[in-house]
Amino acid sequence: MIEFPETSLQIIHIDEPELEFAYGQTFDHPKDGLFLYGPEGKLSRKEVKLGVIGTSEGISEFKAWSNRLNEGVAVPAAASRDKNVRLHLSDFPGLTEAFSIKIDPDSFTEYHLTAQEIDEATSIENGHEAVAKTASLFVDLIIRHLNQEEERVDVWVLVLPELIHKRCRPEAIKRRASGELTPGDFNKKQRARADLPLFIDDPILAGEVIFDDIPDFHRQIKAKLLTVGEVCQLVRETTLSPGKFLNRAGNPIRGVQDPASISWNLATALYYKSQATPPWKISGMREGVCYIGLVFKLLPNHKDNHACCAAQMFLSEGDGVVFRGANGPWMTKEKEFHLSKEAAINLIQTVLTTYRDKFGGNPKELFIHGKTKFSQEEWEAFSEAAPSETNIVAVRIRPTFGDVKLFREGDYPCIRGTAMVLGKSDAFLWTSGYVPRIDTYMGPETPNPISVTVLRSTNEPPEIEVVLRDILNLTKINYNASNYSDSLPVTIRFADKVGDVLVMGSAQDAERQPFKFYV
Template identity: 55%
Template sequence: MRFPETQLKVEHLAEPQLEFAFGQQSPHPKDGLFLYGPLAKAKKTKEIRVGVVGTPEGLAHFRSWSRSLLRSVEVPPPGKGEKADRLHLANFPGLEEAFGISFDPDECSVLSIPLADIDRATRVTNLNEAVDQVASLYIDRVQKYLRNEEKAIDVWVLVLPEIVYERCRPESRRTGLPLVKGEFGKKQKFRADLPLLSGAGIIDQSGERIFEDVPDFHRRIKAEFLRIAPTQLVRETTLAPGAFLNKAGYPIRNTQDAATTAWNLATGLYYKTQPKPPWRLAEVRQGVCYIGMVYKSLPNDPDGHSCCAAQMFLNEGDGVVFRGANGPWKTGDREFHLKPRAARELMELVLETYIETHGAPPAELFIHGQTTFNDEEWQGFVAAVPAETNLVGVRIRSTGGETKLFRDGDYPVLRGTALLLDDQTAYLWSSGYVPQLDTYIGPETPNPLHITVLRSRFAKPNILTVLQDIMGLTKINYNSCNFNDGLPVTVRFARMVGDVLTMGSAKGEEKQPFKFYV
């Protein structure tokens, strides 16, 4: 049923509450952590084991930053034209006070890499080879540590000099940079171009993997560490912006204030070292499972195949990533669809883990995608789901400037505003003015998400229930400590997860905690 244009309904959804220690609730992660502590707060402070890899200068910046993390970090005084009560900012009370964890900066396992070695590797003519050499400097140091040391590491922090960020991404421009010759020539990017073994008449495939992967340091590291431990990548300029100034005496890049940086990185450290996340949604309906579908075209694949995966999130908030089969899933410019067998097998992986955790299948299973679901793949999903589980397919799309809703006042539309087009379709403003923060954190008038309930095995759920669920899923990004994201976690990290899974070193990792990917 579509409502007549003159009767379009506008609803406002309440801000989802988060749960912290002792069952206490707050809509803001920072408030909840400051007042109550993390969800699984222990009686004693937990010491986490941190390994750090970087240049000597980067390691020094990390130690200095870590010492400040162990005490309070205040937000800077308001600048010209800013309000004194900037409610979106909050002083950081200290790692132990907020999260109940700690570590000794002088007792971390420290692995040093000379900056000159990194600089030379970034100058290798072929970008694929350059990224491989830089990543190998970090990976080899960690692998050597794991072979020779008995001390286990909970999380590896990789401190990156700015040249890694500038020179080791797919879009890196190294114009004017003196390059050095590597093992392979500039144009050797495919298997057929690799050198023959001397006198053997066969292809030497020892280095072919680096040409199959996208030349991206971040993706490569995340893929390699899927079988090692969670990682936290951080730029030296993030830890010590005042140490990197331009000729005018200003920092070479704009960074968040020190307190916000501390909140975000501390949240990541907690999430990646503890069995449970720092908070969870307080009012999630029991027996509900959310899945975000991930598709990514495989680089340099002659058959045009794609990788598929599913991100599963439960009411506890934490997630698991399941890798599905590679195949010809791309059917249009932006459309991906699985064959029935691949859809069934991927869903079976998800359900097996859910049942192991809860002892029974979910009552409702929502699949969040950014495209439609065709008949073949939907039947594959249904074939894997127990008879008592209602399977619901929801499409979530970001919109551009074609749809705007204006509010009479100084600030944009309220976050949580929903424009209902019919009983299956709506626009949802997941970003907007937040009264609690007395601000809208964004550069322009916010754009809504376009939400459509496409399919359902049984009766379709109420559209307001679907929208409220999505609102909640915008608040469980544990790689930062923001009030909310603009996208639900089921969709927000789909591209990042796909980027990692298409790397050659990620092959064989069918199931891993979500924390390994962010």
């Protein structure tokens, strides 16, 4: 830790966390560590078996991209000549070289959908039914494979035509023009939810199911596969071949990353979702410490605005598990979420039981991260659930939006890891900022810090610098990509995505599941 000259406020700098890779080797950048040393931990399987679902054109594009993943992808020549750009990018050396795994495009399990099938499903007049039918095109094939085939699939890759992205999102449902749409089964049988017949043969329409899922293709796919224990990776056709999808001016209809960066992110996700352990972990992470991010999300169509609660648990190794808590009236008049004492006790006890099953004892410290303060009833529950040897620490973490700015001399803003300590329990932490390692700041304007407050603890509270260091560590374990870091710790960053999946009617029976099922 570096201390700057004393001012009216204490400004400190927390060193960039090191990541651990194969053979106990460390590096601060996931891409460099993987390239030099390979992934941390023992491989579950070297050859990863993929199942691919999409149109014939989409599957063909993904197979071509898979060959590139095996061979390696260089940074574009123009970027290589530009030193300022080159620092941001890294050549992708190939799946075997970086991750010690391989995929064989000739042995993919393939299921083909026609453009007509997708067009007919996405153009159904009722938006809920349109998304449910479209998602079922993919999910039904996966379930049929599980029921009828013995061949194992490690990760399902869904290659999505742009039509799905255009028509199967909540924003698109709101903008639907009736002149372009066709009646679906629901429209033919019933116009209003209240008039549903007593018996309907179609399981999608029966029991009002189509209304219990938000009309969002991505969320419905994750929720439906969560209940059958299958992981998937969604890839848009425009990501694989942007040059084939042009607007009237002859330009790609959407901007995408350079091919090397896409390869890194796709390979990282495939590794994470196919192996028992993540590709890297934080080096020197404090042992016996558990981190929980609380998740709250309003249930769709609930007349009393009940919410779903869940906990994301992350251990010293970095990987996470999601626990579904109780649904209930958790939103207050102030639009904040707070659990009842009984629900809070049950949730924490579930987390502690899982920790004991894995490590044979209770954690030394259990940090609960949230965006709001915890109520007295919640804190009493946390304290009651905590064993005597476990110090439960409640921490509020909130993004700031221009309230606080810190400037430094030079061409770039303050260094990532800079903190302004306001007291024993409060600080601002800059999780984004200038990164000496890549000699740049990856942002459009002067970065904003996150606000960190240690609210309470059952035993002696940890020093604020220890809390800040842990939070900075947790910004480097996003295994759905290979970024240098994120601006929020993983306990907070993915809260909305986890909640988005759990509130779906399709996921109502989902229990404890690894974090990889949600991203």
